[in-house]
Amino acid sequence: MAATELREPPSGLIRRLSAALFRHPRVKLALTLGTPLVWMLVVYLGALGFLFVAAFWHLDAFTGLVVKQYGLSNFRLLWDEPVYRTITLRTVGIAGAVTVADVMLALPLAYYLARVVSSRFRSALLIAIVMPLWVSYLVRVFAWKLILTPNGFLNWIVERTGIGSLQLGNSNWALFIVFTYLWLPFMVLPIFTALERIPESYLEASSDLGGKEPITFALVVWPLAFPGIVAGSIFTFSLTLGDYIAPSLVANTKFIGNVIYDSVGVANNLPLGAAFAVVPVVIMAVYLLVAKRLGAFEAL
Amino acid sequence: MAQRAGGRVVIRVYAWLVIAFIYVPLLIVALYAFSGSVGQRWPIQHYTTRWFGVAWRNGIVRDALKTSVEIALLATVLALVLGSLAAFAVHRFSFFGRNVVSLVLVLPIALPGIVTAMALNSVFVTAKIPLNLVTIFIGHSVFCIVVIFNNVIARLRRTPTSLMEASMDLGADGWQTFRRVTLPAIRTALVAGALLAFALSFDEIVVTNFLAGSEITLPKFIYDNLRQPRSRPIVNVVAIVVVLLSIIPVYLAQRLSGGADVLTAGRTQRSSATGA
Numbered sequence: 001m002a003a004t005e006l007r008e009p010p011s012g013l014i015r016r017l018s019a020a021l022f023r024h025p026r027v028k029l030a031l032t033l034g035t036p037l038v039w040m041l042v043v044y045l046g047a048l049g050f051l052f053v054a055a056f057w058h059l060d061a062f063t064g065l066v067v068k069q070y071g072l073s074n075f076r077l078l079w080d081e082p083v084y085r086t087i088t089l090r091t092v093g094i095a096g097a098v099t100v101a102d103v104m105l106a107l108p109l110a111y112y113l114a115r116v117v118s119s120r121f122r123s124a125l126l127i128a129i130v131m132p133l134w135v136s137y138l139v140r141v142f143a144w145k146l147i148l149t150p151n152g153f154l155n156w157i158v159e160r161t162g163i164g165s166l167q168l169g170n171s172n173w174a175l176f177i178v179f180t181y182l183w184l185p186f187m188v189l190p191i192f193t194a195l196e197r198i199p200e201s202y203l204e205a206s207s208d209l210g211g212k213e214p215i216t217f218a219l220v221v222w223p224l225a226f227p228g229i230v231a232g233s234i235f236t237f238s239l240t241l242g243d244y245i246a247p248s249l250v251a252n253t254k255f256i257g258n259v260i261y262d263s264v265g266v267a268n269n270l271p272l273g274a275a276f277a278v279v280p281v282v283i284m285a286v287y288l289l290v291a292k293r294l295g296a297f298e299a300l
Numbered sequence: 301m302a303q304r305a306g307g308r309v310v311i312r313v314y315a316w317l318v319i320a321f322i323y324v325p326l327l328i329v330a331l332y333a334f335s336g337s338v339g340q341r342w343p344i345q346h347y348t349t350r351w352f353g354v355a356w357r358n359g360i361v362r363d364a365l366k367t368s369v370e371i372a373l374l375a376t377v378l379a380l381v382l383g384s385l386a387a388f389a390v391h392r393f394s395f396f397g398r399n400v401v402s403l404v405l406v407l408p409i410a411l412p413g414i415v416t417a418m419a420l421n422s423v424f425v426t427a428k429i430p431l432n433l434v435t436i437f438i439g440h441s442v443f444c445i446v447v448i449f450n451n452v453i454a455r456l457r458r459t460p461t462s463l464m465e466a467s468m469d470l471g472a473d474g475w476q477t478f479r480r481v482t483l484p485a486i487r488t489a490l491v492a493g494a495l496l497a498f499a500l501s502f503d504e505i506v507v508t509n510f511l512a513g514s515e516i517t518l519p520k521f522i523y524d525n526l527r528q529p530r531s532r533p534i535v536n537v538v539a540i541v542v543v544l545l546s547i548i549p550v551y552l553a554q555r556l557s558g559g560a561d562v563l564t565a566g567r568t569q570r571s572s573a574t575g576a
Contacts, residue, residue, distance in 0.1 A: 014473070014475050015473050015475075017475070018473035018474035018475045018476075019473060019474075021474055022473075022474055025393065028393075029389055029392075029393045029395060032385045032386075032388045032389040032392075033385065033386060033389035033390075033393075033395075033401070035381075035382055035385060036382035036383065036385050036386035036389075036405075036445065037386070037401065039382055039441075039445075040382075040386075040404055040405060040442070040445070041404070043420075043438060043441075043442060044404070044407070044408060044416070044419075044442050045404060046423070047416075047419035047420045047422070047423045048407075048415070048416075048419045050419065050422060050423050050426070051415070051418060051419035051422055054422050054426065066426070105318050105321070106318075108311050108314045108315055108318070109314070109315045109318045109319070111311060111315075112311050112312060112314070112315035113315070116308055116311055116312060116315075117315075125319075127554060128319070128323075129319070129322065131547070131550065131551075132322055132323075132326065134496075134499055134500075134546055134547060134550040135326060135503075135543050135546065135547055136503035136505075136519060136539070136542045136543055136546055137503065137505065137506075138503065138505045138519050138522055138523060138539075138542075139329060139503070139522070139539045139540075139542055139543050140325065140326070140329075142329060142522065142526060142535070142539055143325035143326060143328055143329040144325060145526065146328060146329060146332055146340055146342075147325060147328060149340050151339075151340070151341045151342065152340060152341075152342050153328055153342040155342075156342045156343065181321070181322075181325065184318075184321075184322065185322070213307060238410075238411070238412055239412065241412055242411070242412020242413055242414040242415060242506075243412070243414070243506075244414060244506075245505060245506060245509075245523070249523075249526060249527075256414075257412075257414045260414055260418050261414075261509070261510070264418070264421055264425075264510060270422050270425060270426070273418055273422070274418060274422050277414065277415050277418040277419070280411075280412050280414070280415060281411065281412075281415055284411065284412070
């Protein structure tokens with residue numbers, strides 16, 4: 001190894017450049033961080049900043065052109081117009097319901113992964129659960145569209161049991177199922193991480209002190225899993241809040257995202273779309289503040 | 301374990317039911333690609349592979365496939381350079397605002413996708429920049445950078461700095477150390493990150509819809525044609541192709557880094573600002 005190093009003569013320019021960079025770490029920092037930072041600042045943060053500015057512009061009612069004057073007219077419209085209020089409440093409501101459902105599905109699964117299954121299977125199962133996150137989101141929505149059609153898979157099963165038939169297509173229930181399905185792995189992972197960290201001795205201690213399983217669960221497992229649950233809920237809540245694809249495909253209902261999408265494509269009202277895009281950001285900011293209080297960030 | 305056997309059986313059954321809930325829809329979508337009929341009735345009446353040929357001969361689908369691959373490749377290359385540079389900087393140096401930088405880098409996956417999409421769209425539309433392949437590429441690069449950043453910085457944190465110091469002590473300059481010590485140490489993380497970034501860009505729809513203009517990517521083809529009954533068989537086939545073209549790179553990435561961690565790094569904020 002050393003012999004090959006010696007045989008290679010240090011090429012003059014590169015060597016001098018390396019040495020200069022070594023002596024001036026600030027320059028090196030600027031060179032490494034400069035490009036990505038400029039790119040992210042200009043493209044991403046710049047765009048986000050612009051979004052907040054454009055949210056305060058408004059559309060001229062007669063010409064249909066954007067008036068670059070600052071005012072609260074968009075936000076006032078979003079607040080006063082019952083349609084927008086209903087849409088916001090629906091979005092937040094379904095996001096909350098999806099989060100609760102995902103906790104109920106994910107908690108036992110995460111417990112099984114962390115404390116029941118043998119360690120040989122654990123990583124394989126973990127990969128099997130995370131893998132669907134990488135299967136096209138759109139295809140997973142499409143799968144449910146196929147399942148929920150009137151003569152699709154779900155009704156085939158329901159009819160077999162003899163209960164009758166379900167008409168879930170194009171309903172909020174369909175949407176609820178699809179979102180619960182889409183974001184489930186996001187909930188399993190942080191809960192698994194939290195449960196995996198609980199030392200076995202805690203559970204033994206609880207049982208030695210006479211705690212039956214429900215008591216151990218309520219007083220030991222749940223409090224230690226809770227930060228993980230909150231961490232997972234950030235994803236399930238935020239992702240549902242910002243979605244517009246699933247509402248337009250599996251249900252004929254509107255989410256905040258659909259209004260934003262229409263404001264760009266159909267209505268051509270950029271300021272209103274920008275203003276409505278600020279709403280999920282504000283809701284998420286509040287949510288994250290509460291989550292931080294509950295200790296969710298240590299569980300991520 | 302202090303659990304009763306009964307409780308464990310219940311948890312086991314419940315867990316496997318949830319796993320079935322995760323996989324049955326994927327199985328169904330795969331089966332529909334081979335459905336012989338245009339309708340969506342279950343069970344599928346007869347199976348055929350003929351729609352694969354029909355889809356392959358369809359000009360729009362082929363163009364969309366080409367567009368998707370091009371954008372995914374370009375976005376991955378740019379993200380590879382910028383994402384790993386940022387990871388080096390954040391890992392190697394401590395500087396004013398370091399935590400802010402790592403926060404900015406993970407923001408695109410922390411905020412709902414529609415916010416990113418609307419923000420970029422409003423800039424392009426206001427600046428009268430036409431929406432085309434370039435704008436899609438810019439949008440994708442933003443979150444592809446995050447994937448690479450997360451993967452590379454996670455690897456750098458696990459690589460002892462003593463290796464680089466030893467190399468410098470033995471007389472290697474910065475460039476030699478990078479090429480012979482640092483690069484081999486992070487090579488698999490780079491490849492894994494690139495594969496994940498490719499997969500992420502390849503099936504992206506939320507941001508693409510806002511930035512595509514009249515361009516059609518493969519996911520956009522699915523989105524546009526989902527409600528057209530006549531296109532259904534082709535959509536079924538395209539769906540399974542999109543799944544395969546994103547799942548294969550992800551599978552390879554996972555094999556390369558040998559764990560589930562790599563899959564979570566790109567999709568969640570596990571190794572993000574808080575770990576800095």
